[in-house]
Every structure is written in structure tokens, then in C-alpha cells.
Amino acid sequence: MFVRFFAFKALDMLRPLALLATRLYLGWFLIVGVWDNITSPARMTEFETFLRGLNCPSPELAAPLSVWVQLVIGVVLIPGIFTRLAGLLLAANFAVAVFLFMGAGFNEREIFEPAILIFVGALLATHGAGPISADKLLLRD
DSSP: OHHHHTTTGGGGGGHHHHHHHHHHHHHHHHHHHHHHHHHOHHHHHHHHHHHHHTTOSSHHHHHHHHHHHHHHHHHHHTTTOSHHHHHHHHHHHHHHHHHHHHHTTOOTTTTHHHHHHHHHHHHHHHHOSOSSSHIIIIIOO
């Protein structure tokens, strides 16, 4: 009885809401985080310069690619469509960021944000969007 109490099985009914809240917040976070790069050529150039400072190969291609991938991921996460693919892209995009940051000497605290997004991406890729999603309605995922 004691062990079952601490299994917190009652929390299982909140899983759909937890996935929904995660998708909504993360989608919004990604969109807001890149919107200035999309709407301002100067900000995109600033990001390209930042990547160049990290010794990123082809920063003139990598900057817009990363920004647009993040925007698309954010847009599809909100309704929860193609969530597994979005999770894979999220993990891959931020794995590159972590690799670049580590190569530039960033410490564990400084890479936390991109690193945690690798794991959130992996969770979305392996678990999907959940029952409150377009994936569930359209793809029966």
C-alpha cells in the first residue's frame, strides 16, 4: 500500500495536459526566440556572426537554416502536428548547438538551455504529441 501510494498513478490522468502544456510553451518559446532573426536582416547577420565566432561551418547557411527550422518546429508543436518529426529536428538542431558551444569552451550551465531541448525533442519524438493534438486526430498517433 505504501509503495503504491508513492507510485503517483493518479498523475497518469494529467499526462495529456502535461504534453499539451509542454508543446504550447515550447512552440511559443521557439517562435518568439527566432522571430527577431526572421523579421530583421540585422539580427540574422548578428546570429551569423555569433555562429562564425563558434567556428560553425558555413554560418551564412547555418544561421537561417537553424532559425527557420526552429520557427517551423514551434509552429507545428502548437497544434501538435508532425510532432515526432519536430522532436527529431529539435534534438538535432540543439545537438549541433551544444557541440558548437562545447567546442568554444562553454560550461555545463551555459549549455543547459540547448542541452535540455535535445532531451525534450527526444521525448516528443518517442512519445508523440499526446491525445490532445492534431496528430491524434489526423494521424491516429
